[in-house]
Amino acid sequence: SAVISQKPSRDICQRGTSLTIQCQVDSQVTMMFWYRQQPGQSLTLIATANQGSEATYESGFVIDKFPISRPNLTFSTLTVSNMSPEDSSIYLCSVVGNEQFFGPGTRLTVL
């Protein structure tokens, strides 16, 4: 399975600020996704990160709030913009190799 790392692992941020989360994979992958997991909840897909083109967002998520970059096949970033306490969640990077795997997550708390 692919080895996925995320930075930061956790952060506490003030409302109105933005945080960029990095996802690094140890091998080239075609499909890369970003998920959100709100406290006590299941995983919700935010968007598919497309290499060389704009991300594909799911219903309820927009580029202005969650801009995504995918400069190559091993790296992606997700920015959570203009944060509010409702954005407090775990954000997970996920890739498809022989199956779908998840990174360790970034635990975000917004005060």
Place this chain on the structure above:
Amino acid sequence: GQQLNQSPQSMFIQEGEDVSMNCTSSSIFNTWLWYKQDPGEGPVLLIALYKAGELTSNGRLTAQFGITRKDSFLNISASIPSDVGIYFCAGRNAGNMLTFGGGTRLMVKP
């Protein structure tokens, strides 16, 4: 978004007991996956099922892909304290996107 119906939502069992959880859907899936999430970690893939009726084991874990392609179950035999965590089912459709169940929180009493 759409979620699979996963049950039970939580279980509190005695060490050594067997555990069973399941997921059902109104939609057909081509793949069923089972993940475990420990506190502060991302989900880890336990078992993948690709064929209706398939029964697959991974140590003390056994999972089956329902014959109707609309359900799957996961059994854990002889539970131990490190089995504690949240278990998620996920179904993949023809569009290659995963749909997740709500999770089963397992607690094991030593």
